Structures are given as C-alpha cells and as structure tokens.
Amino acid sequence: MARSTVIAIGASAGGVAALCRIAAAVPDTLKTPILVVLHIGTHRSELPKLLNAAGPLPAKHAEDGEMIKPGHIYVAPPDRHMTVTRGSLRLLRTPKVNWARPAIDPLFRSVAEGYGPSAIGVILTGNLNDGSLGLGEIKRCGGIAIAQDPDDAAYPEMPASAAAHVALDYRVPIAEMSNLLIRLVSGDDGKELVMPITLSQPNAEPDPQIIDGQPFERPIAVTCPECGGALHASGDGEIIKFGCHIGHSYTAEIMATAQFDEMERTMRAAVRFLNERAEFCLQMAEHARLTQPDASAAWQAASKQALDRAYKLRDLVEQDWITPETFAVDQATRQVRA
Structure with missing residues (x-):
C-alpha cells in the first residue's frame, strides 16, 4: 500500500530545471498526484508543456474545481494561488503571500490540513523563504518534509530556510529526489506505513467567516478615513473618540x-x-x-x-x-x- 496520497512541490528561481529533472526520472507507474507551485507571478507559464516533454506523467495547469487524479502533475497557473479541498483543486486570486501569487505556503497548508500524514512536501531551489511555514504545517500534521540540499540548489535560500526552520525528514540533491519520492510513495523507505486519509470533514458546516477557504484576519488597526493613519481610541464618559497621529479626530x-x-x-x-x-x-x-x-x-x-x-x-x-x-x-x- 502506498504511503502518500499527494506530493506537493514548491520552487522559485532555478525551479524549472529542477522540476524537469524530477519529471524526467519518475515512472508512469507513479500513481500519486503531484501538485506544483512555481513562482511565476502574472507571466505566461510554459511549465506544463516542459514537464510533459521531460517525463511520462501528464502535466497541466490546474483548473478551478477539478478533481485530482492519480499519476498527474498539476501546476498552479499564473496569478492564482492553488489549494486543495476534499480532493479537488481551488484557484484563488486572494492577496499575495510572501510577495507571490501563486505562492507555496497556501498549497502546503491546504495539503497539510487535507491529507495529514499522507502528504509529502518538497521545497526546491529559490530565493527568500516561501514554503517554510507551509512545510512546517505538513510536518506538524504528520507528513514528510523534504528539501533540496542547499549546496545543490541553484538558489539555496528557500531550501536553506526550510532546513533551518523545519525538522526535515530528508535533505537530498535534485539527482536523488525522484528516487526518494518513488521509495516514499511505495513505502520502501523502511518507515512505518500510514493509511491514506483525508482530514477534511465532508459534512462539516463551512465557517461563515471563511471565503473560499481564506479567512479574513482581524485588522491590526482601524485607519483614519481621511489620511489612512492608524487610529487610537480614547474615552470621555460615554463618548468615545478616535484620533490619528496627523490630528484628525472623530467621535464614534x-x-x-x-x-x-x-x-x-x-x-x-x-x-x-x-x-x-x-x-x-x-x-x-x-x-x-x-x-x-x-x-x-x-x-x-x-x-x-x-x-x-x-x-x-x-x-x-x-x-x-x-x-x-x-x-x-x-x-x-x-x-x-x-
């Protein structure tokens, strides 16, 4: 029985070459879906075409609402966060995360919540540290956390951040990544197998405060309608006054x-x-x-x-x-x- 029901991979600068090497080395017998986020921004993405040319697994840009199929590679399209909910993909044009859309953390967090110990998260080459928090969530929920060896990465900052902040299960060069994933999926790594699960409760009532799986956080401050500066509240009996540092002030x-x-x-x-x-x-x-x-x-x-x-x-x-x-x-x- 397979260990994993999903593999989530995040990459940024230098990621196209790394992802193509992984795609080239995985067999068509791999029945686990692979979800990929590459920091592409709003630019046109040819990544699915390149992955199709590199290896045997079919690759495509994800479509909102489609069900995940085994043995397929799904790539986040430009300018959309990709998340997974109850086995289907969601594409969201919600605010940028870590200065990026698509970003890695939203995918990893949704995979952690939805698949728990059945998930594998992988951080590849890239700048800054997107993906570290999401990979930590996958690890916290019992999944497997992997990073490319920073010394092997064209841009080492992202995998180095993952190694510094997450108790990684594996840190390997890109040449060994595909074989590692195959072993993990098949359960041949010698670790205890886990049952594939989905943690999301299909009958659970949706949280009315959450829109498309993205909660609105409470604002840090209420701002001045005239200048946008943060307001502070003060009271005089029953009258509450709000004022900003510029000098605008209002009763409630x-x-x-x-x-x-x-x-x-x-x-x-x-x-x-x-x-x-x-x-x-x-x-x-x-x-x-x-x-x-x-x-x-x-x-x-x-x-x-x-x-x-x-x-x-x-x-x-x-x-x-x-x-x-x-x-x-x-x-x-x-x-x-x-």
Whole structure:
C-alpha cells in the first residue's frame, strides 16, 4: 500500500530545471498526484508543456474545481494561488503571500490540513523563504518534509530556510529526489506505513467567516478615513473618540459615518473602473473584429465580464446597510427631547 496520497512541490528561481529533472526520472507507474507551485507571478507559464516533454506523467495547469487524479502533475497557473479541498483543486486570486501569487505556503497548508500524514512536501531551489511555514504545517500534521540540499540548489535560500526552520525528514540533491519520492510513495523507505486519509470533514458546516477557504484576519488597526493613519481610541464618559497621529479626530458616530462614506466612495470608484474596462475591451474587440476574430472574441468576453461585475458591485453598494451610528444619534436626540 502506498504511503502518500499527494506530493506537493514548491520552487522559485532555478525551479524549472529542477522540476524537469524530477519529471524526467519518475515512472508512469507513479500513481500519486503531484501538485506544483512555481513562482511565476502574472507571466505566461510554459511549465506544463516542459514537464510533459521531460517525463511520462501528464502535466497541466490546474483548473478551478477539478478533481485530482492519480499519476498527474498539476501546476498552479499564473496569478492564482492553488489549494486543495476534499480532493479537488481551488484557484484563488486572494492577496499575495510572501510577495507571490501563486505562492507555496497556501498549497502546503491546504495539503497539510487535507491529507495529514499522507502528504509529502518538497521545497526546491529559490530565493527568500516561501514554503517554510507551509512545510512546517505538513510536518506538524504528520507528513514528510523534504528539501533540496542547499549546496545543490541553484538558489539555496528557500531550501536553506526550510532546513533551518523545519525538522526535515530528508535533505537530498535534485539527482536523488525522484528516487526518494518513488521509495516514499511505495513505502520502501523502511518507515512505518500510514493509511491514506483525508482530514477534511465532508459534512462539516463551512465557517461563515471563511471565503473560499481564506479567512479574513482581524485588522491590526482601524485607519483614519481621511489620511489612512492608524487610529487610537480614547474615552470621555460615554463618548468615545478616535484620533490619528496627523490630528484628525472623530467621535464614534462621526467616525462610523466618515468610514461608511469613504467605503461607498471607493466602491463607486470601482464600479466606474469596471464600466470603463468594459468599454475599453469593447472598443478593442471592434478594432480586432476584422483582422483577429479570436482576439476579438476574447476582448468581448472580457468586456462582458467587467460589465457583469460592475452591475453586481453597483447593486451591492445600493443595498440597505445597517447604520448603528444613526440609531445612537436618534436615541440621544429622543432622550434630550424627553
């Protein structure tokens, strides 16, 4: 019985060559899926094509919602974090992590949560330290933590960080990585086998605070609606005052009103940008209609998408909002009149 149900690999600078060497040395009999994050940013990625040419396992860019198949390599596409939930892949354009999107840590954390001791995490060549925290989560959940030997890496910082902060199970040069993975998957490394598991509970109720598996963290501070500086609160009896270091100050009720007005202004500006994008893409579609029909269709699709989202955002802005600040003012007014 196989030890692992998933292999997660993270790489950055120098990672294309390292990943191709791994792909070239794994056999088509390997039935464990491999999930790959390479720091590609928004740039076009040819990595699946290169991996397909290098070795026997089929490689492709992940698609949102698709189920993971054994013996396939899934690559995070440009500008999307890739995570795994209950055996399916999610692609998220959530904020950058460690200055990167796609980033390694989101994938590793989701693999740790979903597969526990059935997971293998691998950090390859790269700068800085993305992946160290995620690899630590895989290790903490009972999975196997591996890093490329920093002395063997074209860019040693990422594997060196993993070695410094995670109790690695293995640290090997890239030439030995594929054979190690094969042994681990087959259970031939001499360690106790574990049952493949999925830790996620399929019937568990979703957390209403979590959107697409990404929780909103509480802000470190509330900021000034006028200048963006951090606000501090002070009290004088029942009146609470908020002030920033520039000198702007508000009572709680006026602060809430100013904050709401700034939020509405920002959202309406986003509606305007979306509407302008829709118009720009429509003009480009018309420009390409006669000479580049395929490009024209893509511009038209982008225009429709922007307009659809502009309508949704406008509807959101124009919904009724709960305004406790007006309730507090009205209550105070009634008390005075009484």
